[in-house]
Amino acid sequence: MNCEVCQLKELEVEHFEIREVLRCILHTIVFHRALGLVRPKDVDLELFEITYVQCGDVELEKKIDEKIDQFISWVEKHPNKKSQICLSFYEVKSKQPSWFTNKTERLYWEQWYVNLNVTQQPKQHSSKSHHTKVVVDPGESANEERSSRRAMVEASLREVLFQIIKFVNEKKDHVPPISEGVIYFPYEITMPRKFQ
Amino acid sequence: MEMDRESGKLEQIVSQFRSKILHVVLDSRVPSLHRHQQQDSLSLSRVRKTDKWFNLVLGDRPPALENLNFSLRNLLDPMVIDIILVRHASCSSSVDNLYSPSAAAAAAGPSTETVIERWVVQYDCPRVFASPSGADASVSYKKIYKKCILLLRSLYTQMRLLPAYRIFRQLSSLNQTYNFDIVYKVSSFSHPFSREEEDGMKEYSFAPVEALPGCLCVSVTYHATLSDFNLEPLVSLPPKIITDYVGSPTTDPMRSFPSSERGAHATSFPFRGLRPPSSAPFQRPHSWSSGFHRGIPPTKTQSLAGSPPVYRTSPKPYDITSPPTDLYGNRIQNHRVSILQQATAYDEYKLSPPFSPSASPSTPTYLSGANPLLTRHCSETAPVTIPLPPTGRSNRYLSPNSSDPSRHSLPPLSPRSSKHDTSSQESPSGIRSYRKIEALRAGESPSGLSNLYSAPKVVRDSKDDSGRFSGLLSSSGSPRIGFSRSSSRLSFQDDMDDCEFSCPFDVDDVDVSDSSSQNTENKRSSEFTAQSNLVGKKSQDAAVGILVHMLRTAPPLRQDSSCYSTRSLRAEYEGGVGIASGFFMPRKTADALEELNSYREMKDLLLSKSGTQVRKEGMK
Numbered sequence: 117m118n119c120e121v122c123q124l125k126e127l128e129v130e131h132f133e134i135r136e137v138l139r140c141i142l143h144t145i146v147f148h149r150a151l152g153l154v155r156p157k158d159v160d161l162e163l164f165e166i167t168y169v170q171c172g173d174v175e176l177e178k179k180i181d182e183k184i185d186q187f188i189s190w191v192e193k194h195p196n197k198k199s200q201i202c203l204s205f206y207e208v209k210s211k212q213p214s215w216f217t218n219k220t221e222r223l224y225w226e227q228w229y230v231n232l233n234v235t236q237q238p239k240q241h242s243s244k245s246h247h248t249k250v251v252v253d254p255g256e257s258a259n260e261e262r263s264s265r266r267a268m269v270e271a272s273l274r275e276v277l278f279q280i281i282k283f284v285n286e287k288k289d290h291v292p293p294i295s296e297g298v299i300y301f302p303y304e305i306t307m308p309r310k311f312q
Numbered sequence: 313m314e315m316d317r318e319s320g321k322l323e324q325i326v327s328q329f330r331s332k333i334l335h336v337v338l339d340s341r342v343p344s345l346h347r348h349q350q351q352d353s354l355s356l357s358r359v360r361k362t363d364k365w366f367n368l369v370l371g372d373r374p375p376a377l378e379n380l381n382f383s384l385r386n387l388l389d390p391m392v393i394d395i396i397l398v399r400h401a402s403c404s405s406s407v408d409n410l411y412s413p414s415a416a417a418a419a420a421g422p423s424t425e426t427v428i429e430r431w432v433v434q435y436d437c438p439r440v441f442a443s444p445s446g447a448d449a450s451v452s453y454k455k456i457y458k459k460c461i462l463l464l465r466s467l468y469t470q471m472r473l474l475p476a477y478r479i480f481r482q483l484s485s486l487n488q489t490y491n492f493d494i495v496y497k498v499s500s501f502s503h504p505f506s507r508e509e510e511d512g513m514k515e516y517s518f519a520p521v522e523a524l525p526g527c528l529c530v531s532v533t534y535h536a537t538l539s540d541f542n543l544e545p546l547v548s549l550p551p552k553i554i555t556d557y558v559g560s561p562t563t564d565p566m567r568s569f570p571s572s573e574r575g576a577h578a579t580s581f582p583f584r585g586l587r588p589p590s591s592a593p594f595q596r597p598h599s600w601s602s603g604f605h606r607g608i609p610p611t612k613t614q615s616l617a618g619s620p621p622v623y624r625t626s627p628k629p630y631d632i633t634s635p636p637t638d639l640y641g642n643r644i645q646n647h648r649v650s651i652l653q654q655a656t657a658y659d660e661y662k663l664s665p666p667f668s669p670s671a672s673p674s675t676p677t678y679l680s681g682a683n684p685l686l687t688r689h690c691s692e693t694a695p696v697t698i699p700l701p702p703t704g705r706s707n708r709y710l711s712p713n714s715s716d717p718s719r720h721s722l723p724p725l726s727p728r729s730s731k732h733d734t735s736s737q738e739s740p741s742g743i744r745s746y747r748k749i750e751a752l753r754a755g756e757s758p759s760g761l762s763n764l765y766s767a768p769k770v771v772r773d774s775k776d777d778s779g780r781f782s783g784l785l786s787s788s789g790s791p792r793i794g795f796s797r798s799s800s801r802l803s804f805q806d807d808m809d810d811c812e813f814s815c816p817f818d819v820d821d822v823d824v825s826d827s828s829s830q831n832t833e834n835k836r837s838s839e840f841t842a843q844s845n846l847v848g849k850k851s852q853d854a855a856v857g858i859l860v861h862m863l864r865t866a867p868p869l870r871q872d873s874s875c876y877s878t879r880s881l882r883a884e885y886e887g888g889v890g891i892a893s894g895f896f897m898p899r900k901t902a903d904a905l906e907e908l909n910s911y912r913e914m915k916d917l918l919l920s921k922s923g924t925q926v927r928k929e930g931m932k
Contacts, residue, residue: 144469147465147469148462148465148466148469151367151458151461151462151465152367153359153363153364153367153369154367154368154369155369156368156369156370156468158472165478166472166473167472167473167477167481168469168472169468169469169472274473277469277473278470278473280469281466281469281470281473284462284465284466285462285463285466285518285519286519288458288459288462288519288521291458291462293454293458294367294458294461
């Protein structure tokens, strides 16, 4: 079985937007991979006029929030860097026991890469990232800039969500059969560090 | 036969797939259908048979959907769902329009209909149904089913990303009415769009699901933006207007509140100087507080003060910080009648925690007590003058040595204090306190209080307690003049000051304004119930009062020969202050002796000057 990989469009977000954006994207992906009986739960974003859907599983929500917290703390330690979160779905295959291994094997059949570029508004003097925009004249111009920036992020997020929908629709054959009583496929959220 | 069974499965999948898509689309676009489902919150918790299809729990299907399914039973025909935006011509913002947007729409004139979304679900297959056979069939149906699930997931997500979802949410909100509406049309054919309509529309087709011999196709044509349609709220006024706003200063504060058939709600009222209920939630059983109407736990009462309704099942709020609804106004009327006339409606409500469990109010008592509580609340919050009680009643309390011992649980007033009380403006509070304590006595009196009053004779004869109570309970908070009458009472003064600090709020709590509109008996018993909480505080005051009384009514010094060293002193004291107590005896004796000595010396001096010899009495 081949592993389908989807690289989502890079999003330029500010630090305070990370949580909402990641929640929206990760939950949307999982909702498309929670093929067991679910009661969909609509969630309105606070920062953007977007409603996304959760599968309603409390455990899943908790785990995703934990991973987002880890990501945020990583971003705080490595500011102004492009970052990535990888959501993988796998099947558990039991390996034939041998002398060396007696473990189960994970066969990844799908991987989603969420690409974020976390920008930071310069609160102090030093600012190394060329993405940051120094606000010289506070007031209406700053508000306009902020709102236009917010609209751009919202449009980009919407594009990412459409990208997810398109990917889910176009590639269905690699999805394993649905097991009885299982709500969502086993998944894993990781933060690969192999980028600049 | 097997082929029939297999083809039946496929038909079932296709049929249910169409129904599910219709359900998702209507649920996310048509507010009226959506509201119908929202109200039935209990039904959403259980999983129906229809929910299990494609593992997507959506709740009850709208009844219209079943009819549509029947009319579109030919699965080979497309199912076209048009989401139509109905824009009403601009109309005046009359009150009627607030209640019925559709009526307003009808009255407004011609409206414009625009298809903002068109969903097309079609099972594309050749006319000849050639189903797979054998083991491949079940595998293929599972795959088909899985792919249908995936498609439905993405369709559900996309419904929320398209522009029409935003206006659907606007229409779904109950707080606002708009100049547009969303309706739908389901048919098996579609009128093609005109060129004008096609401009500004986008199309998206979901990947077809192979369902051999054919494939399931879902596509949507939608307006990319709806900003050109001038969609706006009708008016910013709330939908209902009350004609009988309780919070108005001109309204009758004695008016009771409507009963809630579905349970009452936390409320707040914009009385001036309204004390937030959280400050003393259990001491003020107001008729409009949640505790009165139903048994809301105390924490909820505190947290919901001033907030909108608690329960969605009872949508009519008592919160009149924002103007309540007309229905709420009507309810006030009804409730007033029920409160004043009979108590059967009381069964709907639970007693609130503020009322002491030791009190045993009868139902009518409680209900009628709501009004004095209400007025009490008024008097303590709004700047209203506390009316004086009727003179007759005050006289009854003021008259000393009342012949009816049962009516006086406290010592009767002294003549001096009675005079003082009638002249003071703070006497009503003292008198009210008497009434309350009498009410307590009349009904069940807690053991503490009854013990206090079990020394009746001494207590009854005391004449100073009204002054004490009025001093204690006056809103001024300062000691009454009655206690400063004589210097010998300075020690009393200290005691009274202490008592005052222990119950500075007694006036507020026991304060009852105009009693003319109340039944006396009901008021007394309601006061009894209200005061049962204050028994603890009162008993302390009563104890002090009894002590004072005892001290004052103790046998005078002249009657107790053991207090004096010589009998001659008795004559001297006869004309002196008759009020003496054993408590003060040592001091008074010494003072009196000193005084006497000084007088004697003066007398001797005068007599010696005049040459008269003074016969000295041996008193040393």
